[in-house]
Amino acid sequence: MTTSTRDRAFPVPADEQERLRSLAEYGIVGAPELPDLPSVVALAAYVCGVPNAVVNIIGATQQHQLGAYGFEGGACAREDSMCAISMVEPEMVVVRDATLDPRFEQNPFVTGEINHVRFYASAQLRDRDGHVLGALCVFDQKPHDLTPQQREGLDKLARMVMDVIDLHRHSRLLEQALDQVHRTGRELQRSNASLQHFAGQVSHDLKNPLTGVLGFVAMLADVPAVAADPIAKRSVDKALSSATRMWRMIEDVLSHASVGGRPSFTDVSLDSVAHQVVDDLATSIAAARATVEIEPLPTVHGDVTQLRVLIQNLVSNAVKFRDPGRPCRIRLTGEETPAGWTLSIADNGIGIPAEDRPRVLEMFTRLNTDVEGSGIGLATCQRIVEAHDAALVIDETPGGGTTMRITLPKPFDRLSLVPLG
Known part of the structure; x- marks a missing residue:
């Protein structure tokens, strides 16, 4: 179909900007023809008993014809479009003879400049927010009427056209989501490789001074004066134990990074781990004059x-x-518990406001900047909890303070293991 351009005004809907944004999201203009559209358009021509039917999509300046039946579709200026006029009407437009209708009598599709349309009918194509994207249009070069059943059929087919267009939109969104997943996967692989390299380098850098500490403490343990002094010997033994445990932890971290952050599950005595932790933190606990009570742990x-x-x-x-x-x-x-084992760590400190509890688990979040820290600790705890398919709940301690509850599932309750890293 030929095109024509002229400086003629066309009606603009009140929601024009929202309508155009919606049309852009559908991505149908300029895209390959939607495979199911020609069949619906052909059915519209058959139902209405006319030789021509088309889906007209109204863009900012042009009309785009999709799935044309009875002629070769194309594009024309919006000011030449009959559907650009009918899309602002409150309901379906049915015109027996367009030459007798003041809305269309000077239109180039009617006057012969582009075509000699006489009969014209269109059902609006509305998105789920009510914006009109265009119309399902049927027409003939001679006057014609539609029965109530034909009008109803055209309206139903217009809704079917929108179903096809919606399906296309969802397919596009799915393709975009899959592409994002693939790109995220590639980035994650690159990030994990960088993390493994970084962990290896940090572990190596920490081992060098720790080796010196271990050697020095071991040498002290062999000094007769230290061996003869119970207090000195106990301090040296504790330092040697802590340094050895740190060495093992560095080895574990390096091994952890080298396998991509996957946890290595085994039976773990929380009682033993908790006492080791308290020993390692003995200096800071003593400086704070804190009391740590460890009840039997599972x-x-x-x-x-x-x-x-x-x-x-x-x-x-x-x-x-x-x-x-x-x-x-x-x-x-x-x-x-029926869900597994619950470890609770309760304190009588300054507490965490209820509205801030979800946020403190995010990386680099610090509620109290007066206290030294990086804002990484609780985010690390959250990742460890996720890696164990566990649950972390932050509550208020009766009388004030914070209680952290971690529920670890039993092996037969574990449905999946989420890698840490």
Whole structure:
């Protein structure tokens, strides 16, 4: 079909900008023809008993014809479009003879400049928000009428056209989502490779000075004066134990990074891990004049390195965020529940407001900037919890403070393992 351009005004809907944004989201203008559209358009011509039918999509300046039946579709200026006029009407437009209708009598599709349309009918194509994207149009070169049944059929077919267009939009969104997943996967692989390299480098850099510390402490242990002094010997033994445990943790972190952050599950005595953590934090606990009470804790199924980091971060936080107006008390308890094992770490510190509790688990979040920290500790705890298919709940301790509850599933309850990293 030929095109024509002229400086003629066309009606603009009140929601024009929203309508054009919706049309852009559908992505049908300029896209390959929608495969199901020609069949629906042909059915419209058959139902209405006319030789021509088409889906006219009205853009900002042009009309785009999709799925044309009875002629070759194309594009024309919006001011030449009959559907650009009918799209602002409140209901379906049916015109027996367009030469007798003042809305269309001077239109180039009617006057012969483009075509000799006489009969014209169109049903609007509305998106789910009510914006009119165009119309399903049927026409003939001779006058014609539609029965009520034909009008109803044309209206139903217009809704079917929108179903086809919606399906295309959802397919586009799905393709975009899949593309994003693939790109995210590639970025994650690159990020994991960088993380593994970084962890390896950091582990190597930490080992060098730690090797010196281990050697020096081991040498002290062999000094006769130290061996003869119970207090000195106990201090050296504790330092040697802590340094050895740190060495093992560095080895575990390096191994953890080298396998892509996947937890290594085994039976873990939380009681033993908790006491080790308290020993490692003995200096800071003593400086805060804190009291740490450890009730008998269960043996659970998990990654010993990650669970040690989890408990250490939570106990360390309880010490750091103590209430200066009263002695710091921290209590670790455990119980078996139908869902698994629950570890509770309760303190009587300054507490966390209820509205801030979800946010403190995010990376680099610091509610109290007066206390030294990086805002990484609780985010790390959250990742460890996710890696164990566990649940972390932040509650208020009766009387004030924070209680952290971690529920670890039993092995037969574990449905999936989420890699940490």
